[in-house]
Amino acid sequence: PPWGALPDVRPSLERCRVPEAILEGAELVTLVPLIEASNRLRAYGRGAAPVAPRLAVRFRHLPSLTPLHDLLSRSLTPEGTLTDEASPRLRSIRRKIKEQRAQIVKVLEALFHSQGAEAAFQDRYVTIRHGRYVVPVRAEALPRVKGIVHDRSQSGATLFVEPERAVELNNDLVQAVREEEAECLRILQALTNEVSAALPELDMLVEGIGELDLIFARAEMADRMKATEPEIDAGRTIALSGARHPLLLAQSWKEPGRPVVPVDLHLDADQPLLLVTGPNAGGKTVALKTLGLLALMAQAGCHLPVEEGSRLPTFSRLFAVIGDDQSVAENLSTFSAFVKQVKELLADVDDRSLVLLDELGAGTDPDEGAALAQAILEDLQVRGALVMATTHLEPLKAFASTHAGARNASVEFDGERLAPTFRLLYDRPGQSYALTIAARLGLPDRLIDRAHSHRSTQAKNLQELLARLDQEARQSADRAAEAERRESQAAALLGRAQKEVEAAQAKAKEILARAKAEAQTLLADIKRKVAEEWERLKSEERSKRALEATRKRLAEVAPPAPGQPARTMVLTPSWRDKLRESVRMPEKTDVPEELMLIGKTTDEGRDLVEKYLDDAFLAGRHSVRLVHGKGTGVLRKAVHELLAVHPLVESFRPGNPNEGGGGATVVELKVD
Secondary structure, three states: OOOOOOOOOHHHHHHHOOOOOOOOHHHHOOHHHHHHHHHHHHHHHHHHOOOOHHHHHHHHOOOOOHHHHHHHHHHEOOOOOEOHHHOHHHHHHHHHHHHHHHHHHHHHHHHOOOOOHHHHEOOOOOEEEOOEEEEEEEHHHHHHOOEEEEEEOOOOOEEEEEEHHHHHHHHHHHHHHHHHHHHHHHHHHHHHHHHHHOHHHHHHHHHHHHHHHHHHHHHHHHHHHOOEOOEEOOOOOEEEEEEOOHHHHHHHHHOOOOOOOOEEEEEOOOOOEEEEEOOOOOOHHHHHHHHHHHHHHHHOOOOEOOOOOOEEOOOOEEEEEOOOOOEOOOOEOHHHHHHHHHHHHHOOOOOOEEEEEOOOOOOOOHHHHHHHHHHHHHHHHHHOOEEEEEOOOHHHHHHHHHOOOEEEEEEEEEOOOOEEEEEEEEOOOOOOOHHHHHHHOOOOHHHHHHHHHHOOHHHHHHHHHHHHHHHHHHHHHHHHHHHHHHHHHHHHHHHHHHHHHHHHHHHHHHHHHHHHHHHHHHHHHHHHHHHHHHHHHHHHOOOHHHHHHHHHHOOEEEOOOOOOOOEEEOOOOOHHHHHOOOOOOOOOOOOOOEEEOOOOOHHHHHHHHHHHHHHHHHOOOOEEEEEOOOOOOHHHHHHHHHHHHOOOEEEEEEOOHHHOHHHEEEEEEOOO
16 A cells, blocks of 8 residues: 555644644644545555455545645645745745845945955954844954944954944844744644644544554565464364464575474363473474464464464463573572462463463472472463473473373474474474583583483483484384375376366367357258248248148257257247346435535545435436536536546536536436
């Protein structure tokens, strides 16, 4: 849409609500582009009506405020200075000031040509000090130039003197300037009053443009992200397939070499607790934030960067405990800050809440932290909330594997590349790969080896088991991907075969249609010849038997359907009566013969005329009269331009003396 550059006028409108407030010209002039945008957007909405009727209604409801726009445009320059057209008195005062200044300069410049001027004046120019015109006089020559000293140079060698002969002229100029200031203040007050009177329409305009801007911004964002409309689940199921974080998408637009890896996010009433584990920098927190951000976007009416068919419910509350909120000033450690936040969310959580917890159980003793985290998860499950949490604690992985209502997930780690893939894998816990990542980041091998020697046998066995499961899962995923690829190829082959069958069927239909057309042409030719024979026999007045035989030849043969017996239909002279159809025209509704447009703006007039012509046409009126008055002729010109291209108008003409003369236009409609 043609928004244009729209300043924020809300602060000015708020100031306008204060009694006896006077807006500056720079504030008032900001309303001009806003009102111009309203007119452009209303015209844009009329063009968008066929494809977006509901959106067009929003454009149509924007107020035009044309009189206020014309007043402000006439009274103010684009910079906010009052123009001479703001009032006749201001124009007169400014003309007087201009003439007064010219007279003062003329008088003072005459001094430079007087006797002794060379010795008296430091330089030959007229300047202004404290609002009064003065000349530069040498300090030692002051006695020779009678007047008032208003200023001196930094060295003291030059005095800026207002000569006696210029005092009265300067006084008149100062008085005129004060009159100008008073008139400007009066005009600004009047303009502010006009704006104040239009505040309801201006508020509606600001709100309407803001809503439209939001709608188009959401649409532009959805188009850029290739987003889809999610289904709103009436229950408590989150099923987001191929979800991508919007900020990562925006980053990928700038860096095409860094594509965003989509994740699948699933929670429901049967398994409301999702516990995500895996290595650091593997994408756990990103998956957590992706769910939170997409949930908020959905509730704001935005499309989401997910695959078709994704769905999620609406939430009464969304809680996120993400990041380290430790505070030295508030004497809070990482763990203390976590407990404080959990305490606050437990006070408000309900069965329509979404809770996101990052690094659950961290910041304290692992055993106690895991126990507290498990208790928190169990309490949230009882309250009916949907919960997604990340952790590195082994007891919580075991809890998610054995507890009804909880589910494990992990971010995948490629053991061969020693790097995360950022994919989210369900129903199996992940390893932290702390030592592997530390080695990849350059920690000395001796430290890595010593760390391995300190690990317990049970931990080593568990890591090997999880690594083996990861490897098997990747192999299964590869096999599934290969099967899916082959299935896709088979589907493509089947699709091509289906298209070939459809093309053959279409060709057969085309041949059959052409044969039918040729048969119809042949049948029409036979009918014509039989009709000629019939006329000839009638003219020769053959016998009744011959006439009857000819009548039988007039039978119209209808091609039978395959497998059906042939049927004949004898045409008689009354066949036309049997084929007649009566068409009933709509009854006239109560539409007046004339439309009064006097006092309307051109935009209002065009809208009224379009609706009136539609109503008059449907009512069956042959002619109508549009009363627009004479005035400046602007409204009449706009009406005639509309009539010249209107599809329902046969012709139009100025009214006769008894029809309103040049102040009215008579329109003939294409009713027949």
